[in-house]
Amino acid sequence: MKRIQDVLVAELHSLISALGSKGGLMSPSVYDTAQMLRILPPAEGVWPAVDWLLSKxxxxxxxxxxxxxxxxxxxxxxxxxxxxxxxxxxxxxxxxxxxxxxxxxxxxxxxxxxxxxxxxxxxxxxxxxxxxxxxxxxxxxxxxxxxxxxxxxxxxxxxxxxxxxLPVIPGMPWNHCWEITGTEPNAVLLDGSGGISHGPAATAAWVKAASNKPELQESVNRARKYLANAERACEIGIPGVTSTIYPFERYEQLFSLYALQIADLLKDPRLEGVVAPVVKEIAGALGPKGIAMSDYFLQDGDNTAAAVMLLHEFGYPVDLSILYRFQNDNHFVAYAGELHPSPTVTARCIHALMVMGKDVAPFQKFLLDRREPDGRWTVDKWNRSWLYTTSHAVIALVGSPYEQEMREAVEAVLVSQHRDGGWSTHGAPNLTETAYAVLMLAYLERQGFTHPGIGASLDRASAWMLDNYRPFARPDSKVKCWIAKELYRVDRIDTIFELSAMLILDQRKSKERGA
Structure with missing residues (x-):
């Protein structure tokens, strides 16, 4: 139907135009809020934050x-x-x-x-x-x-x-836990955002440690402004209630546009006016060492792979050496020195290399070695949903000799669909994880992969998603799949995954009707 497509496009337009604003939009964190209450209680009063904490x-x-x-x-x-x-x-x-x-x-x-x-x-x-x-x-x-x-x-x-x-320099992942490991405050640790390694709890601990040092007062003021911004990124409006990461504007932009890319919506003329400025901004932010979740953090393989793929899609020149910086033998890492690599980081890097015509066979073997006997990929360090991990892994195998492995993964996804048409890896079906499954199945269908169960599965998913879609709604109860010190939701990314899935499902139905 044209009407629902118009609504979906309108909401996508609104979200894409806001990507990266306020440093990103994230669910509030129990952990970081509790640490704020312990370490640096809000001057406006603690009881609203205490009550919020009790309610969780x-x-x-x-x-x-x-x-x-x-x-x-x-x-x-x-x-x-x-x-x-x-x-x-x-x-x-x-x-x-x-x-x-x-x-x-x-x-x-x-x-x-x-x-x-x-x-x-x-x-x-x-x-x-x-x-x-x-x-x-x-x-x-x-x-x-x-x-x-x-x-x-x-x-x-x-x-x-x-x-x-490791060296004492700003924007490094190892200082994200400074609230536990930190002792002597050093102004050098503050990155361009004003915080300590994008951690509100770490920054609050640093402020407390530095508050009685006159020579650090200017830095303390910068850090306090950072903490105020991290609170606003939650849009809760309760002093002391804050996010678990801040800022993350590039992460929000790149992963959102990656969802559009999987859905084949990246160059949809209805979205061109809001997508193009984000792509231009990413092109300016990508440097010789890659790109990070924000302009003030250490570059990582996940965001860099998404950026390489995005810019190649829009005809920007890309030096692939920045992606190979994150290669570790037969796989890719987010950060150097990781003790357990993420399958989805390697999968996204494979996808980027595939679209640029490079050999990815050794990296695909790494993915296959991490597959469960039932055909799924279940463990990832950045997202808890096996539907997310499996969808990324399967996309990275398209065009490979591993059709049987892909078929087993597809069947694992199909049999896990709830009777009502949605998906979930824990509890009742939810829009976000349903989107992960839909985007994978629809992507495979467009690539010519055939399975007798895909069509009916997508039809059921379409009906369920539309029944549960509430335009422009942001309820607190939405599922949290992303992993940090606790699970969190990046609302713009997750909602764009959901809207992209619903839009391609509706377009698919329109084509079947010959509309």
Missing amino acids: QQPDGGWGDPAMPLHRDIPTLAAVLALREYGRRNETRVAIREGVAFVRRQAAMWSTSAKMAKDDLPVGGEIVLPGLLDQLDAAGEMHIPRKPYGQLLEFGERKRKSVAK
Whole structure:
């Protein structure tokens, strides 16, 4: 129908034109908000943020998204430690007691396997979680035995030793946990955004450590402005409630346009007026070392691959050596020195090289080695959804000799579709993960890949997505799939994935009707 297409295009137009504004738009963080309350309470008053924190406690006593159990300890411990500062209300004391009990119950999960302690870890978890456990001990709340965390503690100790040898320079990933590792504040650590390695909690800790040093007051003022901006990026409007990463304008732009590229909408004439300025901006931001999630952070392979592909699509000259900078033998990494690489980073790099006509066979073999026996790719360090990981991996295999492996992945996606037409890897179907599946299946269909189940699956998905679509709505309950110190949502990226999927589904139906 033309009418629904017009609505979808209008919302896409609005979102694309806003990409990168305010440094990006992200869901609020329990962890970073709790750290703000502990370290640098808002001058406007703490109780609105305390009440917000209490409202995010789950019925089982923990904080964080139940979709990833091991990602809940960090926000829960931070919330418990923060609420101890404001425990004179009975509901706060109850919340603390239930939170500690939750962490105690969780401990056994950390001893189950080396894979769980490493590959399923939140960003910086090997540093942050042990640090919070030590702080809980120091607070005298309850001692959590360390034996279940043995593998994690060992991993964290190795990471601390390697980070200790790294240079003190701004915008580096290893300072994102400065709230745990930092001691002496140094103005050199502040990057161009005014913060410490794009971490609100890290920046709050730095401000507190520097506040009594007259020679650092100008830097403290810059850091406070950074924290105010990070709060505004959540659009919650409660002092102290903040995001877990800030800024991330390039990440927001690049991943959003990548969704359009998968959907074959990148050059849709209805969107050209808003896409072209973003592409031009990316062209100006891409440097000889690649591109980062913002102009003030270390360049990474994921964003660089998306940029290379995007600029090639629009006829900009691209030097592929910037992408090969992130090659590590038969795969690609986001950052040098990673101990466990991300399959989706390698998949996106493969996709970029494929569209530029390069040999990708060795890298495809790396992906296949990480496939589960049932045909799925399930583990990725940046996104919790196996639908996201599988869709990226399958796209990276198009045109390869691995048709049977692709077919098995497609069948795994098809059989996981809910009866109502949506998809989810945890709980009820949601628009975001349904979009991941739809974009993969529709991409394969356009590339000539045939499977008897794809057509009917996409028809059911189309009906479900339209039934659950609310134009321009931004409910707090939307699914969180991205991984940092806790799970988060990048609303513009995720919504553009959803809208792109719905638009191509509607266009597909129009073609079938001969409209």
